[in-house]
Amino acid sequence: MTAPRSRQQPSFEELYQELEAKVALLEQGGLSLDDSLAAYEQAILLAQQCQKLLDGAELRITRLKESIDSTASGYDPGDGSYEPDISEEDV
Numbered sequence: 001m002t003a004p005r006s007r008q009q010p011s012f013e014e015l016y017q018e019l020e021a022k023v024a025l026l027e028q029g030g031l032s033l034d035d036s037l038a039a040y041e042q043a044i045l046l047a048q049q050c051q052k053l054l055d056g057a058e059l060r061i062t063r064l065k066e067s068i069d070s071t072a073s074g075y076d077p078g079d080g081s082y083e084p085d086i087s088e089e090d091v
Contacts, residue, residue, distance in 0.1 A: 010049075012053045016050055018046050019047055022039050022042055022043040022046065025039055026039050026040060026043065
């Protein structure tokens with residue numbers, strides 16, 4: 001379970017929805033140059049925030065997989081036994 005988010009940090013889904021809205025606005029056309037540039041800048045910032053959250057999620061998954069792999073290193077598929085690989089440092 002994750003910690004509750006403060007209202008200061010929007011979720012990935014919220015950011016992505018805002019990004020989609022900016023892209024749709026830009027794709028419609030009809031904006032002035034200044035409005036287009038402002039919308040583009042906002043879209044870039046939103047995309048960067050989304051990427052940062054995705055990078056964090058990827059790192060969490062990688063660490064989890066590494067943790068699972070290191071825990072499973074004591075498993076012997078030949079006889080089905082499990083001998084955890086624990087050193088004195090781990091105790």
